[in-house]
Amino acid sequence: MKKNAGNTSHPGLTLRAARVEQGLTLRALAARIGLPFSTLSKLENGKMAVTYDKLVRLAQGLGVDIGTLLSNTPPAETPPPGIGRRSILRADGMRAISEHHSHFYPASELLGKMMVPIIIDVKARSVEELGGLVRHGGEEYLYILTGAMELHSDLYAPLPLAAGDSCYFDSGMAHGYVRTSDGPCRVLSVCAGSGIQRLAQTTDPQWNSEHRE
Numbered sequence: 001m002k003k004n005a006g007n008t009s010h011p012g013l014t015l016r017a018a019r020v021e022q023g024l025t026l027r028a029l030a031a032r033i034g035l036p037f038s039t040l041s042k043l044e045n046g047k048m049a050v051t052y053d054k055l056v057r058l059a060q061g062l063g064v065d066i067g068t069l070l071s072n073t074p075p076a077e078t079p080p081p082g083i084g085r086r087s088i089l090r091a092d093g094m095r096a097i098s099e100h101h102s103h104f105y106p107a108s109e110l111l112g113k114m115m116v117p118i119i120i121d122v123k124a125r126s127v128e129e130l131g132g133l134v135r136h137g138g139e140e141y142l143y144i145l146t147g148a149m150e151l152h153s154d155l156y157a158p159l160p161l162a163a164g165d166s167c168y169f170d171s172g173m174a175h176g177y178v179r180t181s182d183g184p185c186r187v188l189s190v191c192a193g194s195g196i197q198r199l200a201q202t203t204d205p206q207w208n209s210e211h212r213e
Helices: 012-021 026-033 037-044 052-062 066-071
Strands: 095-097 101-104 115-122 139-146 148-153 159-162 166-170 175-179 185-192
Touching (some): 148 166, 148 185
Antiparallel strands (some): 139 185
């Protein structure tokens, strides 16, 4: 799939507006969510692509919806879910591209979702190249669309997965996706659970050390 730079998501303006509205400095927000100050500064200035892990931590720290951060519009009160809601995403929709993953966010403008679907192009060939494992509250469903990969975690041996395979797992378990196929590997990841959009303050003492840049 071709890369469309016009649709690459850099929610820096929204992030900065939400931070300033709450009277938080960059260093205060960085300390609250356990991200390096330099990383947060790059995110606000559009110099670093945002990943799902960073999105949920920013949403947690600011008390806003993930969709709000992706919309590039000022934070607004989230309307209650209505009957008959739907969201349509065309092929050139919202995406965030980094060295190790390309994330595509279907229904990114739909706030208050009970689940967060993500289409990911897995690029990293090792956990080291990936930058380490990540964890976030809730559960995750992983379906391999094309190619092959391994699901790495801190509790199990690496799990080989090929096109058509799937896995449902606790995303509170540190995990990461590593490509094993020679060609492209694309997966569908669906994250769900209480607090997916507004994560509660984590009490995991290992959170900061395992989520460093």
